[in-house]
Amino acid sequence: MKAAELAKTFDHHDFEDRVYEAWRASGGFRPDEDGSRDPFVIVIPPPNVTGVLHMGHGLNNSLQDILIRYYRMKGRPTLWVPGTDHAGIATQNVVERKLREEGTTREELGRDEFVERTWKMKEEHHSVITKQLEKIGASCDWSRERFTLDDGLSRAVREVFVALYERNLVYRGEYLVNWCTSCGTALSDDEVEHREVNGQIWRVRYPLVDGPGSIEVATTRPETMLGDTGVAVHPADERYAHLVGARVRLPLTDREIPIVEDSFVDREFGTGAVKITPAHDPNDWAMGERHDLARINVLTAAGLINENAPEKYRGMTVKEARKAVVADLESRGFLVEVKDHVHQIGHCYRCDTVIEPWQSTQWFVRMQPLAEKALKAWEDGEIVFYPRRWENTYTHWLRNIRDWCISRQLWWGHRIPVWYDDESGDVIVSRTDPTEDPAYAGRSLRQDPDVLDTWFSSWIWPFSTLGWPEQTPDLDRFYPTTALVTGYDIIFFWVARMVMAGIEFMGAAPFRDIYITGLVRDIHGRKMSKSLGNGIDPLDIVDSYGADAHKFTLAYLSAQGQDVPIETESFQLGSKFANKIWNATRYLLMNLGGRTPVPFAEVTLDNVDRWIYHRLNDTIARMDAAMAEYRFNEAAHGVYEFFWNDFCDWYIEASKLSLYAEDDREKDRKMSLLLYVLEETMRLLHPLMSFISEEIYGQLPDTLQPADGTRRSPVLMTAAFPRVHGERSNESVAASFASLQELVRGVRTVRSEFAIPPVRKIDASVRFEADFASAQFIRSASNLITMLAGIGALEFVEDEDRRAGSITAVGTGFEVYLDVRALIDVDTEVSRIERAIEKEERLLLQSTRKLSSEGFVAKAKPEVVARERERVRETENRLERLRRVLDDLTRS
RNA sequence: GGGCGAAUAGCUCAGUUGGGAGAGCGCCUGCCUUACAAGCAGGAUGUCGGGGGUUCAAGUCCCUCUUCGCCCACCA
Numbered sequence: 014m015k016a017a018e019l020a021k022t023f024d025h026h027d028f029e030d031r032v033y034e035a036w037r038a039s040g041g042f043r044p045d046e047d048g049s050r051d052p053f054v055i056v057i058p059p060p061n062v063t064g065v066l067h068m069g070h071g072l073n074n075s076l077q078d079i080l081i082r083y084y085r086m087k088g089r090p091t092l093w094v095p096g097t098d099h100a101g102i103a104t105q106n107v108v109e110r111k112l113r114e115e116g117t118t119r120e121e122l123g124r125d126e127f128v129e130r131t132w133k134m135k136e137e138h139h140s141v142i143t144k145q146l147e148k149i150g151a152s153c154d155w156s157r158e159r160f161t162l163d164d165g166l167s168r169a170v171r172e173v174f175v176a177l178y179e180r181n182l183v184y185r186g187e188y189l190v191n192w193c194t195s196c197g198t199a200l201s202d203d204e205v206e207h208r209e210v211n212g213q214i215w216r217v218r219y220p221l222v223d224g225p226g227s228i229e230v231a232t233t234r235p236e237t238m239l240g241d242t243g244v245a246v247h248p249a250d251e252r253y254a255h256l257v258g259a260r261v262r263l264p265l266t267d268r269e270i271p272i273v274e275d276s277f278v279d280r281e282f283g284t285g286a287v288k289i290t291p292a293h294d295p296n297d298w299a300m301g302e303r304h305d306l307a308r309i310n311v312l313t314a315a316g317l318i319n320e321n322a323p324e325k326y327r328g329m330t331v332k333e334a335r336k337a338v339v340a341d342l343e344s345r346g347f348l349v350e351v352k353d354h355v356h357q358i359g360h361c362y363r364c365d366t367v368i369e370p371w372q373s374t375q376w377f378v379r380m381q382p383l384a385e386k387a388l389k390a391w392e393d394g395e396i397v398f399y400p401r402r403w404e405n406t407y408t409h410w411l412r413n414i415r416d417w418c419i420s421r422q423l424w425w426g427h428r429i430p431v432w433y434d435d436e437s438g439d440v441i442v443s444r445t446d447p448t449e450d451p452a453y454a455g456r457s458l459r460q461d462p463d464v465l466d467t468w469f470s471s472w473i474w475p476f477s478t479l480g481w482p483e484q485t486p487d488l489d490r491f492y493p494t495t496a497l498v499t500g501y502d503i504i505f506f507w508v509a510r511m512v513m514a515g516i517e518f519m520g521a522a523p524f525r526d527i528y529i530t531g532l533v534r535d536i537h538g539r540k541m542s543k544s545l546g547n548g549i550d551p552l553d554i555v556d557s558y559g560a561d562a563h564k565f566t567l568a569y570l571s572a573q574g575q576d577v578p579i580e581t582e583s584f585q586l587g588s589k590f591a592n593k594i595w596n597a598t599r600y601l602l603m604n605l606g607g608r609t610p611v612p613f614a615e616v617t618l619d620n621v622d623r624w625i626y627h628r629l630n631d632t633i634a635r636m637d638a639a640m641a642e643y644r645f646n647e648a649a650h651g652v653y654e655f656f657w658n659d660f661c662d663w664y665i666e667a668s669k670l671s672l673y674a675e676d677d678r679e680k681d682r683k684m685s686l687l688l689y690v691l692e693e694t695m696r697l698l699h700p701l702m703s704f705i706s707e708e709i710y711g712q713l714p715d716t717l718q719p720a721d722g723t724r725r726s727p728v729l730m731t732a733a734f735p736r737v738h739g740e741r742s743n744e745s746v747a748a749s750f751a752s753l754q755e756l757v758r759g760v761r762t763v764r765s766e767f768a769i770p771p772v773r774k775i776d777a778s779v780r781f782e783a784d785f786a787s788a789q790f791i792r793s794a795s796n797l798i799t800m801l802a803g804i805g806a807l808e809f810v811e812d813e814d815r816r817a818g819s820i821t822a823v824g825t826g827f828e829v830y831l832d833v834r835a836l837i838d839v840d841t842e843v844s845r846i847e848r849a850i851e852k853e854e855r856l857l858l859q860s861t862r863k864l865s866s867e868g869f870v871a872k873a874k875p876e877v878v879a880r881e882r883e884r885v886r887e888t889e890n891r892l893e894r895l896r897r898v899l900d901d902l903t904r905s
Numbered sequence: 906g907g908g909c910g911a912a913u914a915g916c917u918c919a920g921u922u923g924g925g926a927g928a929g930c931g932c933c934u935g936c937c938u939u940a941c942a943a944g945c946a947g948g949a950u951g952u953c954g955g956g957g958g959u960u961c962a963a964g965u966c967c968c969u970c971u972u973c974g975c976c977c978a979c980c981a
Contacts, residue, residue: 278980405908406909501976583930
């Protein structure tokens with residue numbers, strides 16, 4: 014075999030870009046054409062084109078990539094659909110901010126030019142996002158990439174809107190909506206973030222029209238009194254019973270308004286009387302309906318006091334108006350009291366402006382019928398959350414569903430497919446443009462100026478991306494998809510709505526497994542955010558630590574359902590692992606020169622080989638189990654421990670016995686096995702350490718054929734994932750090897766405690782207990798033990814004679830006498846043995862207590878009792894021997 | 906006002922059916938042993954938040970309390 018040589022120093026920059034291009038060129042990102050097997054499909058949660066990817070995307074896309082690569086290697090036709098989201102408000106805000114910096118506005122620019130500008134920005138961000146996904150190694154099918162505003166998806170959006178309108182699930186109406194005065198648009202209830210705010214509560218006296226006296230109301234929003242059209246008290250409130258039906262003069266205005274009774278009122282709160290402002294509060298809106306009160310809107314779209322208010326307040330902001338109104342109330346003697354008051358205030362989830370409940374005409378989706386089906390899909394087990402607890406969030410939202418306001422007063426988005434004929438009053442809801450339809454020739458039609466909520470295109474993402482409403486082969490083959498990987502912050506925005514749309518339009522939930530990732534946080538547990546400046550850019554991580562380190566570290570730290578606290582240095586975990594893999598491989602390849610490969614079928618396995626295959630087998634099983642349960646950290650821990658602790662620390666170390674010896678046939682044999690194990694291990698590692706495993710796979714000798722009967726693949730990405738082989742399992746070898754490790758470690762511990770340098774070999778004698786099961790194994794591995802423990806001459810003895818003048822390492826079933834007595838201090842050794850005895854005594858006490866306790870022997874499982882008895886036997890045995898050692902020491 | 910999560914080694918966190926407490930980093934000791942000092946070998950460190958209960962057996966199941974965090978909710 015030729016001695017391939019890896020670079021002395023590991024540097025991921027040397028191959029990552031090249032490897033990614035090789036993957037792309039291999040065609041492996043696309044699902045294979047064999048449609049007969051069960052496909053594994055993920056559609057990406059489309060990142061917003063507003064910005065660039067942050068660590069949250071890094072996590073979520075890393076996990077998707079791990080799943081995709083695992084199932085691809087498992088042989089399933091695997092598809093990961095990439096794409097981006099136009100993100101209506103968010104994107105429009107970014108562009109508008111830019112325009113402001115340039116000293117202009119979108120109104121000045123005009124709608125068409127504004128949209129064009131936005132497209133341009135979309136292109137720029139899109140290329141950055143794509144680049145980032147490539148850099149982190151995302152193995153998605155770029156030939157199927159979609160954008161929520163592309164032609165196909167726009168058509169799907171129109172289809173959905175019109176179809177829902179036809180089914181009476183979309184309607185238009187004038188209601189109180191959540192209005193962001195800064196974005197200038199309505200928002201859905203879910204887009205409002207409620208936060209506790211320190212405010213005040215004012216008590217104001219409204220004088221009666223007839224006669225003296227007045228009624229006091231409490232309010233947190235005094236400025237809205239300008240739009241009051243009533244006062245409500247509880248029907249059973251005796252304090253106010255005599256006032257019901259009376260009228261009050263609304264201060265600062267010339268309006269007279271009635272006092273009504275309504276059981277909504279809480280008698281305990283405030284004064285027990287509440288002002289009613291139907292046009293500016295959802296509860297008041299409802300009360301206004303019940304009592305047929307006028308709705309007086311006192312705010313403009315920009316949030317300024319309008320012409321319905323007394324002249325002096327017009328044009329003021331809410332804040333200014335509040336101040337002015339309070340001042341006027343006070344000076345005219347209407348203000349009774351001001352108190353500090355903590356309450357919840359809604360804020361815009363995009364720009365953080367305080368939300369105004371504001372009356373306007375909007376389009377809505379009737380959610381109840383859709384929600385019922387989405388709930389049923391969960392009840393029937395059609396969808397499953399990982400971790401399970403998120404189903405509470407899902408069902409709670411669906412059970413308390415409210416209609417969805419879908420129209421947005423923006424320019425960036427899907428234009429609502431509705432046209433108005435102002436002359437006739439006709440409302441035309443159409444899949445195609447009626448202005449181009451001869452049937453409407455001669456009529457003056459005006460398209461609805463508004464666009465649809467971004468989520469209105471997102472909720473159909475799992476099937477619109479596959480070509481719907483066309484009946485495409487992709488749709489047929491890949492819908493429903495298999496898994497969704499996303500964050501808990503968008504369970505209602507997105508996940509629940511996708512289930513609704515999937516059932517409504519495709520007749521089936523859009524995915525089966527919903528994996529909810531934790532949030533990436535900084536090391537102090539704080540959310541990463543621009544304002545805190547504690548964000549980490551995935552590209553920076555990829556550059557300094559490598560894409561594999563990025564993905565592996567995130568997976569390793571990603572306990573299911575838990576947030577992921579991370580700092581830049583955390584990624585050392587992954588990069589050190591990559592370095593380890595690189596160097597282990599380098600060692601193997603260095604020793605390839607002059608070796609003749611042995612076909613696996615002709616290789617005889619020694620005990621150590623059997624052991625490593627046993628461990629490999631276990632690790633594959635552990636990986637399979639972890640992946641089936643979406644336990645990414647478990648998968649990562651499994652391969653990490655196997656590669657580092659088993660393969661490197663023991664198997665490779667043990668192989669030096671063969672490779673540094675003179676026997677060419679043995680060298681060939683061991684070298685071949687090292688390669689076989691390495692080859693299979695690279696396949697095992699690939700989903701988690703994709704770049705480096707691919708690079709190494711490509712460096713393995715072309716002639717090397719996998720030991721498990723699978724075929725070498727042109728690229729590792731599409732090679733077969735290792736399988737569990739029953740015949741590789743060998744518990745007896747595993748147990749014996751564990752004894753060997755105990756023995757070696759015992760010697761090493763003594764060496765270390767007495768600071769005996771590695772170069773100094775020590776002679777040793779080993780004595781076995783009579784029935785020690787691993788005796789033969791260890792006896793046959795004496796050369797190996799000699800090497801691993803730094804022993805000079807090793808003897809196996811029958812009695813304890815050799816203990817004299819030696820240091821003893823006591824193990825389960827054996828003891829080792831080390832001829833280093835001259836080097837050590839007896840007192841140190843005595844105290845070491847005494848500590849060991851104390852430890853064993855503690856263990857023994859635990860076990861005997863257990864065994865002597867009532868019920869344990871009777872009720873515990875028999876194997877548990879048996880194990881406990883075995884432990885007692887072993888512990889007593891070790892203890893007894895330790896005491897003899899101590900005796901010998903103290904006597905001499 | 907409901908619901909959920911967290912509390913385990915100095916730090917950040919794992920711990921899958923209950924059956925002798927783990928990792929990474931940090932710390933201490935000794936090693937530049939011809940794959941790797943981004944390394945090797947060894948070591949120290951825990952009333953598993955408090956209290957109660959179930960059980961032969963609890964970090965793990967139940968109740969309760971405390972402290973953080975998140976989500977939902979129309980109390981002006």
